Amino acid sequence: MSSEDRSLRGPLSRTAETDVSHLLEERAEDLYERAPCGYLSTRWDGVIIKINGTLLDWLGYTRDELVGLRTFAELLNIGGRIYYETHLGPLLVMQGSAREIAVEMVRRDGTRMPALVNAVMITDDAGGRVIRTTVFDATTRRRYERELLTARQAAERSRGRVALLQQMVAELAAAPTSADLARILVRAARGAFNADGSLLWLREDSGDLVIFGEADGVVPEVLRRIPLDAKAPQADVVRTDDLLAMTADEAARDYPELAAGLERKGESFAFVPLSADGTVFGVLGCAFGAVDPLTRGDLALLRTLGHQAGQAVARARLYETERRLRRRAETLQRITAVLAELTDTETMIDAAVRELIGTPDADRVSFDRTASGRTAEASHPDHGAVLPLTAGKRHLGTLVVETDPPRRLDDAARLFLTQYAAQCAQALERARLAEESAESRRRRDFVAVLGRQMDEPSGLRGRAAVLARGTAPALAEWATVELLGEESTERVGVSGDVPENALTQEELATGGAVRAVADPDGGVTKVILRLRARGRTSGVLVLGLVPPRPLPDGWLGFLADVADVAGLALENGRLYDQERQNAHILQQGLLAGQAPRDPRLRVVTHYRPATDEAEVGGDWYDSFLIGTDTVAVVVGDVVGRGIRAASAMGQVRSAIRALAAAGHGPAALLTRLDRFVDRFEAGRMATVAYAELELATGRLVYACAGHLPPLLVDGDGGHRFLWGGRSAPLAAFAGLTDRGQDEVLLAPGCRLLLYTDGLVERRDRPLEHAMEQLAELVVARRRAPLDGLLPGLVNDLAGRHPDDVCLLGVAYGPEREFAREVPADVKQLAPLRNDFDGWLGGMPLSSTDRDAWLLVCSETVTNAIEHGYLGDGRGVVSVLARRVADALELIVRDRGTWREPVANPGRGRGLDLVKRLMDRVEIERLAGTTVTMSRRLNPRRAT
Amino acid sequence: MNVLKRNNVTVSGRPDGQPMVFAHGFGCDQNMWRFVHPAFADDHRIVLYDHVGYGGSDVTAFSVQRYASLDDYATDLLEIVEALDLRDVVFVGHSVAAMIGVLAAQRAPERFARLVLIGPSPRYLNDPEAGYVGGFERAGIDELLDSLESNYLGWSAVMAPVIMGNPDRPELSEELTNSFCRTDPEVARQFAKITFLSDNRADLSKVQTRSLVLQCSSDVIAPVSVGEFVHAHLPDSELVILQATGHCPNLSAPGETVAAMKAFLGKP
Incomplete structure (x- = not known):
């Protein structure tokens, strides 16, 4: 073996093995006690019956404290105990062993020791069961595992968030309006970042941040509108165009004004700018509970979310602007078309109100008549606009436009509303001109018709009557025509309820072709028209207005025309009367x-x-x-x-x-x-x-x-x-x-x-x-x-x-007989008498006798009419006069029932007179009454 | 959607016997009943099933929205009962499944003859205002959720579809430990939340079905006081306190459990 080989030898070299061989002789008990892992034996019911020193050292217990007294599960934390009961225990029963179970043991001092546990059930022939458990200290490993787990959780969460974010980006791209946008953002904040609450502020034209869209519960007033210069995280975010994350404590410290509003909302907050191309459109605020603090990745995602949302807001703004412009253009087009169809002012105003309601700039519209005459300038209060509607010089009132919720209208909206009002005003003016021209045509027609009507009767009085009837009620509540005489006036035509003092002397004396008489309030009570023609005033027409009111536009001129036509017609009537009178006088003279x-x-x-x-x-x-x-x-x-x-x-x-x-x-x-x-x-x-x-x-x-x-x-x-x-x-x-x-x-x-x-x-x-x-x-x-x-x-x-x-x-x-039949009507007496007188003229009678006969005839016929028929004119009285030898005989016969009239008892005496004048009088009442009278003719008396 | 496949329903026992439906609780799967159901197989038609996401169920049927409350799990139970056209059902539910049975019996009382509720709890969290002791504070439940995240019992994202789709091929699961309690952690987490955060106290009084409450003498998860509460509020119920301890007498003391059930079922 070379020295190099030796140098490679470590603690596990054969030499060392040889040196420690005595240690292998140690007792099994020692091996158990001092093993590099914990050993534990428990009874079937979990009570510890044996435990090694290693585990006791780890846990800080003495053997006496545990053996026979405590169960293994009691050395675990609560979650571990449940896990033991629901998993580990059942596994041991079902498969006799359990391996690599991660648990957390609780040391005597309360600290935790992560451990990995293997357990096996030992059964003896008698059915006794013991569980042997080995325990490995897994502190480091568990820390590592925990990190892995956390990383994995974070990755999963991040994956979920990215997926949600992607989905949200897609939704944002499809969101046409800011309102849709707000909904998506708020949902994303909750879904992807587990925010407990979120609010969206969008910037107004003024730059202020105004809360937008839905919010949970009541939003404190301080959060509803945040001026850009406010000491507020939202405002800071707008200024820096960067995300701001803080804990509740930091918020309370840095932004005390908002602390009250924020406090209840969460443990930490994030404010995300919604920006695109350097412009911040708004701020998304999220509140989080304590459980899931935001990671750096979360913040990066939130930033991304803010950028995406910013672009979406920019797009939505463009879209909304475009749509609003289109809506406005359409509205202007429509109101123009609608009003062109209308002629009546009231209907036009109704249409102007109706067509404006629900357009993007007007949530509520009303028409205020009381404002008429006061305001002629469009004004724009905080919550809408006040637009005057005028036709010609006449101020009809104001269109009152309100926004709901109240908001200040931007310049484009104001321009639109002003244009709208101008369109309406133009249409009203057109209608007014048309109405005016129609009115003037109506007035011309009226004058012409009045002239023709007055010409129909030929005389002055007839024409005056037509004038009165033709002007009231057509023009006024009452009318009277007064003819001017030498010393007084004569009322010749009336229509309507003409008052006592229709025309005072003073009024008559005051000049002017047409004169309006007004009451102290300025309302016209009557108009006096002097009726003149050919330099001559023939009379006046007085028109009465009840109740008093101002004259319509152009009426004085119109009434002057009426006066001209009426004056001429009356003068012609007067001349006609004169001519006719002359003709009558002439004719009467000729016929007389x-x-x-x-x-x-x-x-x-x-x-x-x-x-x-x-x-x-x-x-x-x-x-x-x-x-x-x-x-x-x-x-x-x-x-x-x-x-x-x-x-x-x-x-x-x-x-x-x-x-x-x-x-x-x-x-x-x-x-x-x-x-x-x-x-x-x-x-x-x-x-x-x-x-x-x-x-x-x-x-x-x-x-x-x-x-x-x-x-x-x-x-x-x-x-x-x-x-x-x-x-x-x-x-x-x-x-x-x-x-x-x-x-x-x-x-x-x-x-x-x-x-x-x-x-x-x-x-x-x-x-x-x-x-x-x-x-x-x-x-x-x-x-x-x-x-x-x-x-x-x-x-x-x-x-x-x-x-x-x-x-x-x-x-x-000369008729031989005078035989007549006359209706029983006293009016027949005179002609009968004349007729009889003529007949008597052929008789040899003195004028005295002739008068006597006329009297007798009159009396008897009168009696027949009055007694026989009670003068009802329906009967017939027969009169027969003839010469009988040297006498004249008169027979008067009626077929009525003789009654003594109460009305004129003196009449009955007529019969006495007749008897005195006649030689003979016979009265026969049979189916009527027949009176036969005779008197001798006296030739001597005849002339 | 095949309900029977979705919930990995297995039917055994006497085909014409009174049906007994066993529902496992939070944690493992229908294997929980392996020591209990054979005792009834001679007289009853035994129906076992897994909640979706557990055991051999079709995990693809799971979604957080579909299983957002215990009522959704009750819907599954009723769908199984409908699919098999079960009547006169004896329902046996362990742990949270006891409440699933309560909800199902309330919705379709005509289908259920008896309820056997093992270790039931209508509310795991304490409710000091109502003077109710469920046994847990919220922090404990959070620790549990931590445990679930640390313990992917027998679970592997790669293997899960294979295992779940092939419950009849045990060789696939041999490589994996703790396979009886294997669960997709997302499912486990959701089921744990539903289980431990639900409050079904008000539902108890609406149950007309005759019920047995089996309560272990020492149960960390469902203390005796909770069992007594359930018994007090179930209109037609009886309470049996078992000698057994722990939360799973069906595993730890199947004999005593079966005896108590038989005694209950044997009553007219």
Whole structure:
């Protein structure tokens, strides 16, 4: 063996082995006691029955303290005991041994000794069981194992965190908004780093850190908003752009202000900047319990998390900005489109409010009308904006925009809201202009319509009434039209509830075409319009406003237009009234002449003016004596209306009288009349029916120039229209017209009727029918008094036909009998009396007798009407007068029930009067009452 | 998911006998019953199973979310009972499995005829406010969790899938020690947390099934006072204090355990 070989020999060389051989002789007991490991034997129930010195030394016990007294499990810590009971013990039973069990033994002094334990169960034939256990001090090894375990745990945790971080980065990349981001970050802090709590602060435009997103429980106010210059870890993090980790103690020491808020949250804290490209967007704060302190790797991961989150925040900010811009642009577009469809201001305001709600800059929107007139400038309080809406100069109110939660709007948001309000204001202005133009059109139309309506009635009063009705309630609550007289005013038109003092003298005296009268509060109570035309003020229109209020824009001008139109219409009405009045006076004068009186005939006339009374027509009638034995009757119709027609009629009428006096007969008269008309241009195309009646013979010579034929009815009911002697209207042709005439012999009792076309001409029925109807009516009423006949005919035939109507009736010859039937109506008395008077004229009576008979007739007929029919007008009273030998007999009969009227007891005395005047009076009451009276004719008295 | 495979269910004994389902507690696997169940095989249909993550169960079925509470383990038990369509079941649960049986019987009382609860504890932690002594403070439980992390009993991340998937190939487990209590440490840790931090005191009174509480005379894990508490709160229960000590009379004193069970089951 070389020296080199020897030099390699160590303690285990054969030489040494040889030197210690005596030690191998040691006793087994010593080997047990001083073995390099612990030995332990226990009974089946765990009680220690043998233990070696090595283990006693390690644990610091004496043998006496353990053997027979303590169990092996009692030398373990609590976890070890459980482990022993649940694992080691069962293993021994099930497989007879357990190896390499790591336990922690508790020394006598309470310190721990990590140990590795092997155990084996020894069984003897008798079933006795002992457990032998070897114990190795594993302090170092366990420390190493612990380190390995910790490293592995850290690696696993780190692996888990990296995985979570990766997942989070992916989620962050997909997170579109800051809110999503906040959620992900807070979750990551808890999941990956076992943070007990985490909060996220994001920086506002101001630079302040403001808490964002969800937080656990109540966040102290001091943590909600952290100014950048605050003595706060979050602010420091923003300034340094570096992570800050600290224990609760350090936090309390360095940041006492925040200590209160942080204290309860954990044992240590980390504040992570969320930054990208040198900009810190926010801070993630995490609170940790004591169990898992952060490692350097954790901090590195947190930094990474912060950078990733920072980039995500930057991206989200960009995205949110972009989205907000798009939303704003869309909102502006939409409100413009929406408002373009609307015309009503209120609806537009509603839309302006509605469309803004829920846009990113406005969580609550309202419209404040009360602010109208106060603010015209947009303002931006901390929590939103106040935006005035104006249309033209009119301030409608303000859009009040609020953010929820309250936040200050940035410049872009303010710009958007201002633009939005401007869009709304523009639309409102457009609507206002359109409304204004529509309003002005409406006003023009109103004035035009009012003018037309006022022109419809021709007279001043009618027009005044239309003016009042046309302006109230259309323009005001009440209206009155006052005409100005020489000394006083006259109210001619009212509409609505016109008060007593509608127009005071003072107001009347104060000038101005349109004058608004205001109450002390400035509300207009009434407007006075002076109605002028052609330099003349015809009246005033007073419009009353209830309640008083300001006049709408532009009303004074509008009312001035109303005053102009109304003034002109009233003035025209006044002129028209004047002209018509003149025409009436003229016509009345022309028609007022006395019919000739002769016992051999009666002439009655009737004129029914045109129904609207607006126009004087050209119809006329006339009757006059030619010599002593001939009566001329005329009915004519001059073309046209009004005063010109009336004067032409007057000329033609006079011409006829003048020409008739020559006695050439009807045809020659018409020929000459043509010349007259042709020469004087008055009455061209007029129609005339002209007849001359010889009273002695009953010969009637007649001619009709374009006029309807006279109607002839005899006493027996026969009738004919006199179709002879017809020719064209006056001066109808340039040359002279050949005029003809015809004649007919009238028997006594005949009636002749001349009439104008207004009586029979209708658009809705043929002329022949109307004439036939006329004939039937006249025949049926041939016994009615002539006087009452004509108005009845007009009523029944012309009714409400607007044309004027002229009628002339002739009753020829003394009738043998005066037989009449009249309605039981006192109004019939006068015509009956006239008629009777005419008949009596043919009798040989003195005027005294004649008056007596008239009186008797009146009394008895009155009695019949009043007693027989109680004056109800529905019965008929028959009157029959005739000559019987040398006496005159009058029979008055009614078919009513005779009653004594209470109303007028004095009336009954009439019968006494009748009895005194008559020779004989008989009263027979049988199916009515018949009074028969007679009195002798006294030739002597006749004249 | 095959429930029977998932929980490594083994059925033996008399096929038409009243079913007895044995559930092991925290720690090992169905081998815990090896000295007990043969005593009932003549009269009963014996059903043994492993909790997921233990013994021959399918560890891939485990997740922290799926097994977040004892109720989730009770669900497994009920699924096994359903899968085998067991009725009139005698449930035998050791340690924490006793509470699993309590929860299952409460949810499906119609399936269970008797409960045998060995070393049960509804709450391991002391509750001074309620005057309840469970036997442990939180620190002790933390020490246990430490122990679990130090002792990968027979566990190897490489071998685990092979072993777990092949319970019928014992040669694979020969290389590994302590194979009866092999567990994925994550499973063990989770099961330990659930076991020792649950509070099922309120569930006891809801059980209608007739129950036997088998209590060892000296049990570090479930003291006698806890057994008495369980008995007091289980409406239809009886308590037997065994001579045996420790927490596993089924292993340490199978004879006495079987005798007590038979006496209970023999009662009308």
